[in-house]
Amino acid sequence: MSVLVYIENWDGKFKKSSFELVSYAHAIAAQTGGLTVAVSIGEVSSSELEKLAKYGADKVLLVNGDVVKNLDSAVYAKALSAAAQANNCEVVVLGNSNTAKGIAPRIAARLRAGLASGVNHLPESVRPFVVRKNVFNGKAIGFQQINSAVKVLTLAQNSFETKENPVAFVVESFDAGLQTADMKITVQSAEKVTDKLLLGDAEIVVSGGRGMKASANWAPLEELATVLGAATACSRPVSDEGWRRHEEHVGQTGKIIAPNLYFALGISGAIQHLAGVSSSKVIVAVNTDPEAPIFEAADYGIIGDLKEVLPKMLEEAKKFKASL
Ligand SMILES: Cc1cc2nc3c(=O)[nH]c(=O)nc-3n(C[C@H](O)[C@H](O)[C@H](O)COP(=O)(O)OP(=O)(O)OC[C@H]3O[C@@H](n4cnc5c(N)ncnc54)[C@H](O)[C@@H]3O)c2cc1C
16 A cells, blocks of 8 residues: 655745655555655755655655646645556545645545544554544544545644655656646735744744733744744734734634744643644743643743743844854
């Protein structure tokens, strides 16, 4: 049972999450005794593609051309479905990004496949094919059996260890038979309104809560995020107060994120907040209250006032950046 994995690129570059996906696909292929076939869409250099072989992609397929220049989920789904069929792949793995969320169900419809989104473990078994995922905002674990011949999975971010499994680098250009008529949308123009990282894509997130006291105090938090190359986030009361935009609100009723590093600054750690961030790999909390529940979820905690701690964190982050 071979495994096809779609590897997104960001301006021609892969991220750590890309290698996590290849490692995951490779591990399933090892369980099933098949090959790992990675598909990359759009302009990506050969040296970048070669990195996929380092994490276990037996074959890298490159889909390129005018039709895939702009993201059209229907076109990308057609290309990936064709690649899966041409390579006899019975498992198709994608990330859990906004892009993949638009593509995965379309692949499932094309290939008449069962879809499990947000899985966070290797399949419990491959015959029958049973996957595991968090349900009810992480309060329970669900097991889902996929009965169709082809299975489509999206992998929750940060749920699988990146592991090097070097294999020979084999890259092929794949002709998915795409035509202009396949394009269901035409992007007429795209203008960047902000250079800020998208919350769901960020590997580091700096988040502020009511302990930040007022919207006027956000400048050092923003600066820390810029220095670290991080996205900014906030707790719900902060966005309810109008201190920050609602898109930044994380938690049960906001975005669910799983960065490598999450800074919780002046956030108490209510269960509804943790529901959105508890899958973060490392949590660093700063709070004046040593009894704040956030310290139970945190890997590192600083008991202190943000007025003093935040400028020091910023200073250290700048020194660290300068030393690189
Ligand atoms: C149905 C429902 C859904 C919800 N969904 C969400 C959600 O999606 N996301 C979410 O975040 N919340 C959600 N909430 C709200 C949640 O219950 C909490 O009220 C909220 O998370 C608290 O936000 P906070 O930690 O910023 O504020 P607070 O609970 O007020 O905590 C502020 C913290 O800052 C600390 N502090 C104060 N001053 C300083 C200082 N100078 N330096 C350092 N620390 C300081 C305090 O000790 C305190 O721990 C939901 C609630 C309900 C009922």
